[in-house]
Amino acid sequence: MTQKGRNALLLTPAGLWLLVMLVLPLLVVFVFSFGERGAAGGYVPAFTLEQYANLPARWTAFKNTLILAPLGTIAALVIAYPLAYFLAVRCAPRWRTSLLILVIVPFWTSILIRSYAWIFILGGRGLPALLETVGLDDVRLINTPFAVLVGIVYGYLPLMVFPIFVSLDKLDKRLLEASADLGSTPWRTFLQVTLPLSIPGVATGCMLVFILLMGEFLIPSILGGGKVFFVGNALVDLFLQSRNWAYGSAVAMTLVAVMLVTVSVYMKFISRLGGQRDDISLM
Amino acid sequence: MGLEDRAATRHIAELRAVTKTFGNVVAAKDLNLTIGEGEFLSFLGPSGCGKTTALRMLAGFEKPTEGEVLLDGQVVNDLDAHHRPVNMVFQQYALFPHLSVFDNIAYGLRQRRPRIDRSTISTKVEQALETVRLGDFGPRRIWEMSGGQQQRVALARAIVNEPKLLLLDEPMAALDRKLRKEMQFELQNLQRQLGITFVLVTHDQEEALSMSDRICVMEGGRIVQVGSPRDLYDAPRSRYVAGFVGTSNFFDATVADTAGNSVTLTLKGGPTLQGTSDTLFSPGQEVCVSIRPEQIALTRAAPATGSAFPVAIRNRIFLGEHTEYLAHSDALGDILVLVPRQAELNEGTFNAGEQAFVSWNDTAQLVLEK
Numbered sequence: 001m002t003q004k005g006r007n008a009l010l011l012t013p014a015g016l017w018l019l020v021m022l023v024l025p026l027l028v029v030f031v032f033s034f035g036e037r038g039a040a041g042g043y044v045p046a047f048t049l050e051q052y053a054n055l056p057a058r059w060t061a062f063k064n065t066l067i068l069a070p071l072g073t074i075a076a077l078v079i080a081y082p083l084a085y086f087l088a089v090r091c092a093p094r095w096r097t098s099l100l101i102l103v104i105v106p107f108w109t110s111i112l113i114r115s116y117a118w119i120f121i122l123g124g125r126g127l128p129a130l131l132e133t134v135g136l137d138d139v140r141l142i143n144t145p146f147a148v149l150v151g152i153v154y155g156y157l158p159l160m161v162f163p164i165f166v167s168l169d170k171l172d173k174r175l176l177e178a179s180a181d182l183g184s185t186p187w188r189t190f191l192q193v194t195l196p197l198s199i200p201g202v203a204t205g206c207m208l209v210f211i212l213l214m215g216e217f218l219i220p221s222i223l224g225g226g227k228v229f230f231v232g233n234a235l236v237d238l239f240l241q242s243r244n245w246a247y248g249s250a251v252a253m254t255l256v257a258v259m260l261v262t263v264s265v266y267m268k269f270i271s272r273l274g275g276q277r278d279d280i281s282l283m
Numbered sequence: 284m285g286l287e288d289r290a291a292t293r294h295i296a297e298l299r300a301v302t303k304t305f306g307n308v309v310a311a312k313d314l315n316l317t318i319g320e321g322e323f324l325s326f327l328g329p330s331g332c333g334k335t336t337a338l339r340m341l342a343g344f345e346k347p348t349e350g351e352v353l354l355d356g357q358v359v360n361d362l363d364a365h366h367r368p369v370n371m372v373f374q375q376y377a378l379f380p381h382l383s384v385f386d387n388i389a390y391g392l393r394q395r396r397p398r399i400d401r402s403t404i405s406t407k408v409e410q411a412l413e414t415v416r417l418g419d420f421g422p423r424r425i426w427e428m429s430g431g432q433q434q435r436v437a438l439a440r441a442i443v444n445e446p447k448l449l450l451l452d453e454p455m456a457a458l459d460r461k462l463r464k465e466m467q468f469e470l471q472n473l474q475r476q477l478g479i480t481f482v483l484v485t486h487d488q489e490e491a492l493s494m495s496d497r498i499c500v501m502e503g504g505r506i507v508q509v510g511s512p513r514d515l516y517d518a519p520r521s522r523y524v525a526g527f528v529g530t531s532n533f534f535d536a537t538v539a540d541t542a543g544n545s546v547t548l549t550l551k552g553g554p555t556l557q558g559t560s561d562t563l564f565s566p567g568q569e570v571c572v573s574i575r576p577e578q579i580a581l582t583r584a585a586p587a588t589g590s591a592f593p594v595a596i597r598n599r600i601f602l603g604e605h606t607e608y609l610a611h612s613d614a615l616g617d618i619l620v621l622v623p624r625q626a627e628l629n630e631g632t633f634n635a636g637e638q639a640f641v642s643w644n645d646t647a648q649l650v651l652e653k
Contacts, residue, residue, distance in 0.1 A: 174375065175377050177364070177371075177373070177377065178379070180344075180364040181344075181369075182390050182391035182394055182440070183395065184365055184390075185394075188394065192390075193379060193381075196381045197381055
């Protein structure tokens with residue numbers, strides 16, 4: 001078999017999978033988005049831009065997603081970076097593996113159950129009750145954007161920790177000694193050596209978390225209580241409750257478009273940050 | 284500058300009864316050493332002998348467990364690496380991969396407070412690039428440079444700061460043989476030209492011998508001998524030093540008698556030898572006799588004077604200017620002989636299995652403690 005033939009063979013399973021499970025459904029959604037809702041719901045073939053014209057009705061969902069997804073990503077980064085730094089640089093090697101496992105342990109339970117746990121923590125008899133004892137009355141946490149933010153940061157933190165940990169872990173520690181040797185204080189060494197060299201991990205972690213958050217629907221529906229909803233919740237509602245497939249398809253296509261735009265802007269930014277560096281290769 | 288001049292110059296660094304332990308492991312034990320301003324000093328020894336620990340204590344990466352490290356007359360035990368006027372060339376160079384060659388070299392200058400202005404930094408970096416003959420390479424990326432070029436960048440990154448002490452941690456370990464030779468000359472020239480004190484760590488005796496003013500030989504965390512390359516070669520104080528600095532033949536012997544600094548020895552096989560030693564030995568003591576391979580003559584007939592032993596030739600290796608013979612004597616065991624080209628032309632080539640005689644002057648015999 002020729003090299004080309006073997007390469008084709010390697011790519012066939014994944015290619016077929018993507019074709020059947022991603023490209024074709026996406027095409028169906030694209031076609032549906034120009035159709036109309038049938039009298040009893042579902043889809044009636046047509047060619048109209050009506051569904052797209054109706055998009056502003058779902059503006060809140062887009063707004064929430066576009067605010068909370070970046071905010072959640074940034075919050076996860078702020079919490080994950082120091083943790084990853086501690087694990088990779090400061091932690092004694094004999095503790096490292098156990099602590100890393102602790103980071104993954106939450107994944108052993110369903111996100112559904114873990115999110116329900118937050119209902120109790122943030123609900124009336126949880127944190128607010130505790131706050132009342134110190135004099136802070138009537139604090140509402142559950143069913144607020146804050147609750148959703150807490151939930152998504154909690155849920156996606158490991159996805160941020162690991163890429164950053166890996167990039168910090170493979171950082172040559174002698175570079176830190178070299179920096180100190182050249183007269184740099186520990187803080188400046190962090191800013192001038194550690195941080196720039198961990199950018200690939202930060203970029204990967206942010207990308208992973210951000211893309212997944214854009215499509216999130218479970219956490220907002222549990223911790224947002226129908227008050228704080230993402231585009232994902234709007235889609236569940238449109239496809240499963242009101243059975244307006246055409247409109248749902250238009251919303252879905254718009255989400256895909258918004259995601260494409262934000263992610264490509266982000267990649268541009270990262271590759272500019274990296275300049276000619278060979279260690280940033282997201283593009 | 285001659286050695287005598289160097290001895291008169293002031294001390295730039297000093298180790299005073301320095302001991303370093305890591306847990307139960309003693310990495311360096313009771314090191315005492317002064318390093319003169321402008322000298323080229325090498326720590327020589329096998330891996331694990333404590334030479335790198337000594338260097339890292341000078342750099343400030345390790346704190347001595349006991350004793351004092353002095354720089355310029357000041358005890359610096361508690362001074363962090365980034366405060367010391369000392370720079371290091373790391374074994375794998377440890378260049379910053381995210382910075383250009385220029386920015387790597389400028390790194391140290393940019394850490395100075397008060398700040399140095401841009402144009403001064405630029406001038407100094409350009410100068411350093413010229414010094415290591417990398418004039419136009421400033422904008423290059425580190426990964427675009429070859430191993431030898433990276434080493435020059437590492438060197439430039441250190442010397443641009445005009446350190447009081449330049450520490451070199453096996454700087455040529457990653458270079459191929461030819462490049463290593465070139466760099467040895469270059470380093471030596473650079474050191475003379477800049478007048479900076481160089482402290483080199485190496486396990487390569489050739490490197491230490493060819494570049495250093497003084498060599499500090501280490502074994503098992505201790506300093507076993509310090510001296511000029513010539514001193515160490517001609518007057519090693521122990522079998523270890525004689526074996527590490529150059530190659531030598533060693534014969535086990537027992538002291539039969541002493542008179543002044545002349546020693547009569549009985550070799551394991553029976554014959555006696557007359558040797559000289561500055562060390563005092565007592566009759567009955569087990570010692571070791573060292574004879575350098577190039578001080579042994581290989582002849583077809585026994586010479587009229589001096590000690591001579593009949594041998595059988597075992598092996599011959601042609602090395603160009605020398606030929607190396609491995610011979611076997613019933614009395615002494617295996618003997619390595621280095622015959623210069625001219626002597627070999629006079630005496631003719633010996634083939635394996637041929638009978639011959641090895642002989643040497645009594646002064647070639649060094650009697651060493653075991």
